[in-house]
Amino acid sequence: MSETKYTEEHEWLRVNAAGEVVIGITHYAQEQLGDVVFVELPAIGASIAVGSEVAVVESVKAASDIKAPLSGEVTAVNDKLHDAPELANADPEGEGWFFAMTAQDIAALDEYMDEAAYQQLINAS
């Protein structure tokens, strides 16, 4: 497992053993959203461009778009979220992952924050 990276949109990214980038929302994000009731995930095989809206996470208070942090192709989605969206609250950075993708340019990952920088960001907000 590589080091976890974080985006300003409160998503986390991590490279798995297969070299795919796994993506989900951070603990802070789920706290802000409150109880997650629904997650709309992209189709496996969809090619996505960085910055495009690929998923939607809904709580009783808000609905937020998840933006693709990298360009590439979706290789897996977390089907468990369909019946148990609460996983996004209970274990956002583990069992509550959203989807995995191959990255066209894996080096782009380095431009995102490391944990310390992300901590600083949320402490400031």
Add this chain to the structure above:
Amino acid sequence: MTTHRKTLAELEMRGDFIRRHIGPNSQQIADMLAALKLDTLEDIIPQAVPEAILNQDALALTETISERAVITHLRKMRERNRVFISMIGMGYYGTIMPAVIKRNVLENPAWYTAYTPYQAEISQGRLEALLNFQQMVTDLTAMEIANASMLDEATAAAEAMTMCKRVGKHPGTEFFVDQDTHPQTLAVLQTRARYMGYEVIIGDPQQDMSRGISQTQPFAVLLSYPGSSGQVNDLQAVIAQAHDCKALVIVASDLLALVELKPPGEMGADIVIGNSQRFGVPMGYGGPHAAFFATRKAFVRAMPGRVIGVSADQHGQPALRMVLQTREQHIRREKATSNICTSQVLLAVIAGFYTVYHGPKGLRLIASRVHRLMQLFVAGLAQHGIEISTPVFFDTVTFRLPGKARRIAARAREARINLRVIDADHLSIAFDETTTRTELSVLWQVFIGREAAALDSDALDSTLAECLPEALRRDRPLLTHPVFERYHCETEMMRYMRSLARRDIALDRAMIPLGSCTMKLNAATELQALSYREFSAMHPFAPLDQAQGYLQLFDELEEMLCDLSGFAAFTLQPNAGSQGEYTGLLVIRQYHASRGEMHRDICLIPASAHGTNPASAVMAGLRVVVVACDEQGNVDVADLQAKAGQHSERLAALMITYPSTHGVFEAAIVDICKIIHAHGGQVYLDGANMNALVGIAKPTTIGADVMHINLHKTFAIPHGGGGPGMGPVGVAGHLAPFLPDHPVVDGVNPAANEQGTIGTVSAAPWGSASILTVSWAYIAMMGAHGLRRATMVAILAANYTAHRLRDHYPVLYTGKNNMVAHECIIDLKGIRAATGITVDDVAKRLIDYGFHAPTMSFPVADTLMIEPTESENKRELDRFCDAMIAIRQEIQAVEQGIADQHNNLLKNAPHTHNLLLQEDWDKPYTKQQAFYPMRYIQDDKYWPPVGRIDNVQGDKHLFCSCVPVEEYA
């Protein structure tokens, strides 16, 4: 002691209504002024309102007239309407509103004065009534899920079109429409499509589909079942072919026909829409009525409008609420699925009750009778060689009458019956619930003269052959839920409706201090004309010479609104505020286009705007650029200047609310409008807060080019529990030619010229025409003097409330002299940080005090926005403020550690009777504190029917039909 001798004019009490409408009397007004250290009511204006926008000239409005005189005037107006029997059809039919529903719902303030059921715990009654409506729609259409109504059939079709584009993910931009579709639906689809960049293709689906629709590649198809002509076609093959081409299928249908016909859901439809008007709601010259919208469960998250669903309360009891609210425009803004906020709750409630009252057997009798009578009518004429071009029909038939269609229609008019002339050779006739064998004889006479006497309905009946093939007949059971079996005797029906009404808090029980909603009095006299047959029983496409009373009403109301606003013209077509926004923006686009500037597509919207604004802008094909607000909640003028400059070439409009959504008269407004004009843009003023301007300032003085007015806020149309609304749009002279017109009725926009209008935005030419009588009566009775006084008292009441609460809760945002406009925002952020108590907790605790909560977390999170309106008496304002202050003390107990942070009066609110009946009272406070925290509650305690509702469960496990009976066991 000398007594003042009253003048005759005083004794005549012409302005008496003013003191009936305005809650506080002179003494109370004086007391409130004293609290604010002001001398006279007039002092409010220079204190609170920027001088630059004040009216310099007096209004031209007529003098105020008395309640009795208004009734006389409306009676005269109604005499100028001539009500013929309508057989025009086209989505509007004669119907019989059961008297028990009229008396207990339509004419009952418990139903018509309620607000949209956001506070679910105090809205269980109408939520159940709406759930009945949804259940009825899903049953009749055989779809999986239905929403709680749409504005009208045509806009429902337009919403269905855009929804198909969203969920279908089809790359095409073509939308195929069955040529046998109501012309008004087609017109609204074309308007919507034009600005969304879609192309509407009209054709014959039976032919075009079999030829292979793939030639055109539409992303969706709309089929009419029955068609506008009356013809009923089997859709199964067409739907399958459309699906093969990856197109989704919308079916426009008719609920009464679906009692007899195979439902579209069984034929594979993806969406079914239509009008529920003929289920007990009068035609009202176009509205209001509730359209319906049903779809597959898989698409529910893309469905527009409101959906009622079943959840549970904190005690595990079933409880109803609106589901999936996060999809709505107030949260999703420009990403919302639609700009719809108002639906047609009161009318959906009535249609639902109509179904409950008749039940499946009753509806079958009605549908079979209507169908039988039409078959008899056709059979009688067939004996005389008259042909029909719609061989398979339910209640509407098109006749082939070469060269004679107009003559026969004219003869029918002499018999006071309106038919639909299609062209010189064709005429169509629609029967309905009110048709009897008498009309049959009269019409036979119209068609064949004296020979009609030989036709005998009973004899014909015995030899009749059914025209509907077996494959098109409904065999699925109808309305099987017990609610449709239980209330067929009037006693039970009356009690059922009362038992639901008493679960809700409406204006008949307490003030509803919802900010931005203007929950003012809906006076009984204002509503009287709604029950006049000459207003309610008119078809929207009746010949104009029969509708002279209505035309007079429109003229007079438009003149009143022009006088109050300064605008040159109004359109009365948009039937909700959101529709008004959409219409106004299209007018601006069309204006730019007429000057060769179609490229202007940027709409500036302040961050503080109501979420509907960006949602409407997107529907009008505009790109939203957000303008920042400063810490006081005002538009950041420097940012506005920068963005207007940056987008100068492409600037189409600014959308701004005034007074601001923060409830403040922004001083910079005039400069803001000037900046927009300097860059070639137009100013759209959102009229949501017009109640703070009427009679003291005109939108045109401020600098507005366009504005919609919510007649259901400022001009006294009741909210109906979440609709009907009306959103007429006023424009400056240069925009008048672009206001909407109508494909069926001529002259709807008298200023239209060769530059072209925006098209049509509602099914009916003058929207929900019948409720315009309410606003007309309000303005007539208030007059210029009364309206101005109402505005001043509304501002006074808001400032008095702010004054009373200020020491207990911080008041956010004030304008000059620390004054608010007609509403005030109190801040609970600090309370939340210190105690974990949220606005939700305060809202639910207010229920224990018998109040509906103020607007929550809009426009700022963790706040409550309070709009008392002019109609609330000082006693009621004080009662509300006392409750808020008492709740503040309960919060203080938590702050001080006296009360538990999680187990306290607020977190456990609302307290239900079930709690009271628990054997062991285990709460750390007394029953008195829980149930009767103040003295006044002992006189009239409101018992919430359910405890706090679990929102999470409701949104996770969607269940949007009537609750199975065993759940209540």
